[in-house]
Amino acid sequence: MDQMKNLAREIVALCSVPSVSGFEGRSTKEIQRLYEGRFDRIETDAVGNHFLWKTCGREGAPRILVDAHFDEIGMLVREILEGGFVRLVSVGGLSPSVLQAADVILYGKEVLRGVIVSTPPHLRSAEDDRLPDCEELLVDTGFSKDELEKILPLGSPVGFAPDYRELLGGRLAGKSFDNKACAAIAASAIAGVPREALAGDVVLMLSSFEETSRLGGASAGAFGLSPDYAMVIDVNLATVPDVPKSETVPLGEGISLSVSAATDRALTLASQKICKEKNIAHTMIAAPSSTGTNATAVQLVGGGIPTVDVGLPLRNMHTYNEVIDLADAEALASFVEAFVCDGEIAKNFCVREELPK
Amino acid sequence: MRTYDNDLTLLRELSLLFGPSGCEGEVADAIERALPALCDSFTRDRMGNLTALIRTGDLSSENRRRVMISAHMDEVGVMVSEICEDGLLRFDTVGGIDVSVLEGRKVLLGDESHRISGLIASKAIHHKEKKDRNKPTPISKLFIDIGAKDRAEAEQVLSVGSVGVFDSEFYRFGKDGAFVKSKALDDRMGCAAMLSVMSALVRERPTADLDLYFCFTVREEIGLSGAKVVAQRIAPELAIVLETTAVADLPETEPAKRVAALGKGGALSVMDRSTVYDREFLNFARATAKERDIPVQIKQYVSGGNDAGSIHKSGVGVRTLALSVPTRYLHSPACVASVEDYHSVTSLVEAMLRAMDTETS
Incomplete structure (x- = not known):
C-alpha cells in the first residue's frame, strides 16, 4: 500500500512538469531534479528528447530502449487582445468539450494564472449551443493588454493547471497522465532494478512531439541510440459507456499488449510470456495495422528495431482529468522491470544483421 | 474607502464550502460560528435560513425602520x-x-x-x-x-x-492579484460582504433607529425560495439584495450586451427578469455612492434574476435594491470577479445603512 502511494507521488510529480509539445526541452532541470542520482546519466538531444541511462556494466551488452513520450497537449499564445484576453492556438488534439472555464497556466517571461472564458446560462441564447474550438476561445488573465505584452511573448506555451485527486479504489485523476504517467512508472521501475540484474544497457527515452507528429522525437531519438530492441509505452483508451468494448481496454485489469502488424510479433509473444510467468495482469488487444503510438515509428528506424507496444488504460484522454488505476500502474512497473531484466529476450533479439556480401 | 476582508480570508473560506441548493448546512454552520460576535441575536429557521439582527439608535422608539439585507448561501x-x-x-x-x-x-x-x-x-x-x-x-x-x-x-x-x-481552486490572479477566481462566488461574495458590513456596524453603530436583519438564505438557485419565507416573516420596509451578476465584458462582445464591466464598482439593477427595482431606493444608493466616492455602475442589460424577485412581492410589498459584484463565467467552476468591486459593494452597503435615517430613505 505504501509503495503504491509512492508510485502515485512519482506519477504526480512528473505529470505536473509542464511539457507542451515543442517545449519539452525547457523541462530538463525538472527532470534532473526528479531523477538525478537514480540513473547513471541524463542526456538531451536536438529535438527535445531526454535520455535516462542505466547501464549494466558489462562490455558489449545489448542496448534496450524504453520509450514513453513526455510531451503533452496544450495551447500557445496567438494574440493578445484588449482587456488582457489571450487568443490561443491548440497543440495536439484538444477536446472543445472541456475547455470552457478551465484553469490554465501561461508560461511567459512570468508564470501567470488564467481562466478560459465561458458564457453563463444567464447570457446564453437557446440556439447558441455550438462548442467553440480552442482557437475561438480566450484566456482571461486579469492584466491590461500593455502589461501583458511585456510579459507574455506570442507563442508562449499554455497548459492546464496541475491539480490531482485520489478517487476510490486507488484510482488517480488529473492532467497529463498521457503520457507522463507511463514515463514516471517506467523511470521508477528501471531506477529500482539493481544494475547487475539488467539484461543490457537500458535507455529510458522521454520523447518529444508525440502529440503533434507521431514520428518527431521518438524516431530521431531511436535513430541516435540504435537500440537492439524496444518497448514503447503509451496510454490506451479505457472502457467507458457508449463506446464499443472492442475499441477500449478495461480499467483496473492490468496493462495492454498490442498485437499488430506494425510491431514485432515474436517480441510481443515474449512479452506476453513474461506477463504469464510473473502473473502480471494484462489484456491482449488487436491493433491490426497501426498501434497509434510511437511504436509504429520506432520499429522502422534505421535498419528496423524489434518493438513491443505496451499500454496503460486511461479514461478521459486529452482532458485535465484523465483517470488511471494504480493497480494498472503497478502492473506496468512490474512488466517494465521484468522486460529489462529478461535474459532470454536479450539473447534472442540482440542479433547483428548484415546485408549479403 | 474602507477596506474589509483585505486578504480575502473570509471570501476564500466561504467560497470553498460545500453548499448546493438544499444542502447549505456546511455554509450555514460556518456563518453561524461567526455570528455571535457580529450581531445582537440570530436564529436559524427550519428551512435553513440564518437571520441575524442588529438594532441601532433608540431601542424604545416606535418608529423603527425594518431593513432586510440578504445574500444566498447556496450554489449551483x-x-x-x-x-x-x-x-x-x-x-x-x-x-x-x-x-x-x-x-x-x-x-x-x-x-x-x-x-x-x-x-x-x-x-x-x-x-x-x-x-x-x-x-x-x-x-x-x-x-x-x-x-x-x-x-x-x-x-x-x-x-x-x-x-x-x-471542486475548484480559489486563487487571485492578474496584475497585483486584482481578480479572484473560484467556484460559488455567486453568492458567497454577498455572504462575505454582509459579514464584513456587520462587523463594521457592530464596532460603530449607526445612530438612526434601525432594525437591520441580515439574512443568509437557502435555495436561491432553484427559484428564490429561501428568501421568500424570510421576507414574509420579517416584513421589512426596505430590502437590499447582495448578489453577483453575470457579465460578458469580453473584447468580442458588443458593448450593449456586456451587462457591466469588472473593476468599475458594484452593479445596481434597474430591471432584470424577476424585478423592476424601486427608483427612489436606487437613487438613494447612487447618491450615497457619489457622496462617499464609492464606484458604482448600472447593470446595462436585462438578464438574470435574484432573491429580489421574491422579496419585493412578499407581504405588503418591499422596496428592494439589488447590488451585485459583476462576475464573469457565473455558474461555472471558474467564476472571476474584481477584488476592488467586492470591496466597493461592501463599502456601499455600509455607507447606505449609515446614511439611512429614521424617517425616510
Whole structure:
C-alpha cells in the first residue's frame, strides 16, 4: 500500500512538469531534479528528447530502449487582445468539450494564472449551443493588454493547471497522465532494478512531439541510440459507456499488449510470456495495422528495431482529468522491470544483421 | 474607502464550502460560528435560513425602520440520479449549469457528513466523430466517475440523491492579484460582504433607529425560495439584495450586451427578469455612492434574476435594491470577479445603512 502511494507521488510529480509539445526541452532541470542520482546519466538531444541511462556494466551488452513520450497537449499564445484576453492556438488534439472555464497556466517571461472564458446560462441564447474550438476561445488573465505584452511573448506555451485527486479504489485523476504517467512508472521501475540484474544497457527515452507528429522525437531519438530492441509505452483508451468494448481496454485489469502488424510479433509473444510467468495482469488487444503510438515509428528506424507496444488504460484522454488505476500502474512497473531484466529476450533479439556480401 | 476582508480570508473560506441548493448546512454552520460576535441575536429557521439582527439608535422608539439585507448561501451543483452497474453515476444539475462547463470537471460529492472526489466525463475525443466534436455532450451522456469499480462499491459511499459541487481552486490572479477566481462566488461574495458590513456596524453603530436583519438564505438557485419565507416573516420596509451578476465584458462582445464591466464598482439593477427595482431606493444608493466616492455602475442589460424577485412581492410589498459584484463565467467552476468591486459593494452597503435615517430613505 505504501509503495503504491509512492508510485502515485512519482506519477504526480512528473505529470505536473509542464511539457507542451515543442517545449519539452525547457523541462530538463525538472527532470534532473526528479531523477538525478537514480540513473547513471541524463542526456538531451536536438529535438527535445531526454535520455535516462542505466547501464549494466558489462562490455558489449545489448542496448534496450524504453520509450514513453513526455510531451503533452496544450495551447500557445496567438494574440493578445484588449482587456488582457489571450487568443490561443491548440497543440495536439484538444477536446472543445472541456475547455470552457478551465484553469490554465501561461508560461511567459512570468508564470501567470488564467481562466478560459465561458458564457453563463444567464447570457446564453437557446440556439447558441455550438462548442467553440480552442482557437475561438480566450484566456482571461486579469492584466491590461500593455502589461501583458511585456510579459507574455506570442507563442508562449499554455497548459492546464496541475491539480490531482485520489478517487476510490486507488484510482488517480488529473492532467497529463498521457503520457507522463507511463514515463514516471517506467523511470521508477528501471531506477529500482539493481544494475547487475539488467539484461543490457537500458535507455529510458522521454520523447518529444508525440502529440503533434507521431514520428518527431521518438524516431530521431531511436535513430541516435540504435537500440537492439524496444518497448514503447503509451496510454490506451479505457472502457467507458457508449463506446464499443472492442475499441477500449478495461480499467483496473492490468496493462495492454498490442498485437499488430506494425510491431514485432515474436517480441510481443515474449512479452506476453513474461506477463504469464510473473502473473502480471494484462489484456491482449488487436491493433491490426497501426498501434497509434510511437511504436509504429520506432520499429522502422534505421535498419528496423524489434518493438513491443505496451499500454496503460486511461479514461478521459486529452482532458485535465484523465483517470488511471494504480493497480494498472503497478502492473506496468512490474512488466517494465521484468522486460529489462529478461535474459532470454536479450539473447534472442540482440542479433547483428548484415546485408549479403 | 474602507477596506474589509483585505486578504480575502473570509471570501476564500466561504467560497470553498460545500453548499448546493438544499444542502447549505456546511455554509450555514460556518456563518453561524461567526455570528455571535457580529450581531445582537440570530436564529436559524427550519428551512435553513440564518437571520441575524442588529438594532441601532433608540431601542424604545416606535418608529423603527425594518431593513432586510440578504445574500444566498447556496450554489449551483449536481445531484446523483442513478448508480450504474459499472460504478459510474448518472446525474442532473441543481440550478442552472450550462453543459459546456460540466464535462471534464472535478466535483466533490456527498451530503452533510462526508465528501468524495469525482469527475464528470463522457467518451474521449478519440471516440467522438468529427461532426460531433463541437456539439455539447447532453447531460444524459455524461457520467460522474468516482473510481468505483461497480455499483456495490459506489453504493458504499453515495446514493441516489447525493449532491455535489464543483471542486475548484480559489486563487487571485492578474496584475497585483486584482481578480479572484473560484467556484460559488455567486453568492458567497454577498455572504462575505454582509459579514464584513456587520462587523463594521457592530464596532460603530449607526445612530438612526434601525432594525437591520441580515439574512443568509437557502435555495436561491432553484427559484428564490429561501428568501421568500424570510421576507414574509420579517416584513421589512426596505430590502437590499447582495448578489453577483453575470457579465460578458469580453473584447468580442458588443458593448450593449456586456451587462457591466469588472473593476468599475458594484452593479445596481434597474430591471432584470424577476424585478423592476424601486427608483427612489436606487437613487438613494447612487447618491450615497457619489457622496462617499464609492464606484458604482448600472447593470446595462436585462438578464438574470435574484432573491429580489421574491422579496419585493412578499407581504405588503418591499422596496428592494439589488447590488451585485459583476462576475464573469457565473455558474461555472471558474467564476472571476474584481477584488476592488467586492470591496466597493461592501463599502456601499455600509455607507447606505449609515446614511439611512429614521424617517425616510
